[in-house]
Amino acid sequence: MSIPVSVRDLRVRYGDTVALDGLSFDLAGGKIYGLLGRNGSGKTTLLSVLAAFRRASAGTVLVDGEDPFENARITRRVCLVRDNVDAEDTDRVGAVLGLAAELRPDFDADYAARLAKQFDLPLRKRVSGLSRGGRSALGVTIGLATRAPLTIFDESYLGLDAPSRYAFYQELVADYAEHPRTIILSTHLIEEVANLFEEVLIIDRGRLLVHEETDALRRRGATVTGPADAVDAFVAGTELAALGEKRLGGTKATTIYGALTEDQRRDATAARLEITPVGLQELFIQLTAAGNRR
Numbered sequence: 489m490s491i492p493v494s495v496r497d498l499r500v501r502y503g504d505t506v507a508l509d510g511l512s513f514d515l516a517g518g519k520i521y522g523l524l525g526r527n528g529s530g531k532t533t534l535l536s537v538l539a540a541f542r543r544a545s546a547g548t549v550l551v552d553g554e555d556p557f558e559n560a561r562i563t564r565r566v567c568l569v570r571d572n573v574d575a576e577d578t579d580r581v582g583a584v585l586g587l588a589a590e591l592r593p594d595f596d597a598d599y600a601a602r603l604a605k606q607f608d609l610p611l612r613k614r615v616s617g618l619s620r621g622g623r624s625a626l627g628v629t630i631g632l633a634t635r636a637p638l639t640i641f642d643e644s645y646l647g648l649d650a651p652s653r654y655a656f657y658q659e660l661v662a663d664y665a666e667h668p669r670t671i672i673l674s675t676h677l678i679e680e681v682a683n684l685f686e687e688v689l690i691i692d693r694g695r696l697l698v699h700e701e702t703d704a705l706r707r708r709g710a711t712v713t714g715p716a717d718a719v720d721a722f723v724a725g726t727e728l729a730a731l732g733e734k735r736l737g738g739t740k741a742t743t744i745y746g747a748l749t750e751d752q753r754r755d756a757t758a759a760r761l762e763i764t765p766v767g768l769q770e771l772f773i774q775l776t777a778a779g780n781r782r
């Protein structure tokens with residue numbers, strides 16, 4: 489089961505700091521969404537509001553059609569996993585999983601046990617005795633096994649080493665295929681998870697910069713490489729935004745943002761220019777680079 493999310497003009501302030509500045513978007517649900525943004529762009533604030541950990545200063549947030557704040561029907565159906573597991577330090581790992589099983593209607597205890605084994609979680613250890621990776625593993629185990637209709641991972645797997653992260657990605661995809669739900673992942677490890685995202689949201693300084701299907705977004709970025717003059721003339725002719733450029737001697741590579749027409753692609757080939765796709769991470773870097781910020 490998966491639930492939709494609708495955000496309109498969301499504003500969140502911390503004293504003088506504006507963390508979210510009029511954010512609006514809709515998630516139909518039943519997909520894996522990637523939430524990207526530079527440090528301090530407002531990702532954790534947004535996810536905390538969706539999970540009712542924090543109240544909006546202004547605007548509307550609807551999760552499954554209702555305001556999630558102090559709304560037990562909704563909060564039961566939302567699971568936010570942060571980078572540090574929400575458990576008492578003195579609790580034992582097994583007890584934390586037991587409590588999640590009691591509190592969460594769709595929690596799959598057998599699946600949690602399998603994940604705990606896969607991630608080498610020491611069930612008898614206290615949370616205070618876990619390594620950083622152990623805490624992350626406990627968090628993602630709870631996040632996956634809870635099977636909440638809206639499941640949010642807020643950089644929760646960053647503490648895991650590379651093999652464990654890939655194990656997590658595999659589990660996520662496999663379990664999501666069997667139990668579709670709305671999943672939001674925020675991450676700085678963009679290349680690692682880009683293939684999981686069906687849609688991508690990029691926020692920058694509290695505002696929505698991009699919300700698009702991942703494949704469509706990928707098609708928007710291209711790098712034009714060739715003799716500097718020819719690249720400049722071609723890019724100027726497309727009237728597309730140039731996000732960044734690199735030079736090596738007389739050769740130049742310019743990253744552009746926007747869809748090239750078939751005619752433009754033919755023109756590029758005729759001018760002996762090379763057009764190559766841009767990875768999601770590179771596109772993100774360019775779109776949020778200081779000089780390109782609106």
Ligand SMILES: Nc1ncnc2c1ncn2[C@@H]1O[C@H](COP(=O)(O)OP(=O)(O)OP(=O)(O)O)[C@@H](O)[C@H]1O
Nearest residue numbers: 502505506507525526527528529530531532533534
């Ligand atoms: N409790 C708080 N008190 C004051 N300011 C805060 C608080 N929490 C966040 N902020 C500020 O709000 C802004 C958004 O922070 P937020 O943690 O939501 O960003 P983020 O995108 O999750 O960042 P990161 O990628 O570094 O984790 C930042 O300017 C941050 O300093």
